[in-house]
Amino acid sequence: MTTVLLTAFEPFxxxxxxxxxxxxxxxxxxxxxxxTVVAVCLPVEFEGATVAITRALDTHRPDVVLALGVAEGRTAITPERIAINVDDARIADNGGARPVDIPVVEGAPDGLFSTLPVKAIVQAIRDAGIAAELSASAGTYVCNHVFFTLQHALRDASARSGFIHVPASPEMRQADVGPTMEQTAITAGVRIAVETALTHATDVVVSEGTVH
Structure with a gap:
């Protein structure tokens, strides 16, 4: 049976x-x-997230991986197209680490593309009446760190993987959070993304999925 791994983050x-x-x-x-769909919660920590997602991949041996994170200020669910090989933290992570301009993986390519059907996911979510857009930047914080770590770990595997940012929700109860999307809509969008990933081939065609 096909196994889908969903990863997401604790509050920060x-x-x-x-x-x-x-x-x-x-x-x-x-x-x-x-x-089979399994969910794993990752710490908002550069090092801790690496350990946690590596353990999840080893434990579940997934066929499809959708890593999720929140992007405050966005108004749509945004599948990410490319992970970049740099950690550059504007604020410290939950463990107090604040890396500046260091590689996620030393010696790895500058960028690695998602192998999820990102355009099909965007269209399917839109068809359900939920805002969705394709994004070309996952930032340089822990979300991008997990995205790059994931794509690098699965670079020679048959599993398809990638990252999706969701907007903030009203339940975050955080000052100046900006625009929000109802949690029910976010959850519905993620469910559609999983369904689409299971039924569509990847629509990203890049030689070896890398950027040099």
Whole structure:
């Protein structure tokens, strides 16, 4: 049976919740399709997230991986096209680390593309009446760190993988959070993304999935 791994993050900074984890947990709990869907919560820590996602890949041996994170200020669910090989933290992570201009993986390519059907995911979410856009930047914080770590770990594997940012939710209860999307819509969008990843071939065609 096909296994789908959903990863998402714990709350960070002053937020009460992280909508990425609320969505991942709910989709996994409510999943009734043929595939097995498992959800793993990652720490908002550069080093800790690497350890956690590596352990999750080793434990579950997934066929499809959708890593999720929240992007405050965005108004749509945004599948990411490319991970870049740099950590450059504007603020410290939950463990106090604040790397500046260092590679995620020393000696790895400058960038690695998603192998999810990102355009099909965007269209399917839009067709359901939920805002979605394709994004070309996952930033340089822990989300991008996980995205690059994931793509590098699976670079020679048959599994398809990538990263999706979701907007903030009202339940985060964080000052100046900016625009929000209801948690029910975020969760529905993530569920559609999983369904689309299972039924569509990748629509990103790049030699070896790398950028040099």
């Amino acid at each position: 900074a002053s937020a009460d919740r992280n909508p990425s984890w609320e969505a991942a947990r709910t989709v996994a709990e409510e999943w009734a399709g043929d595939a």
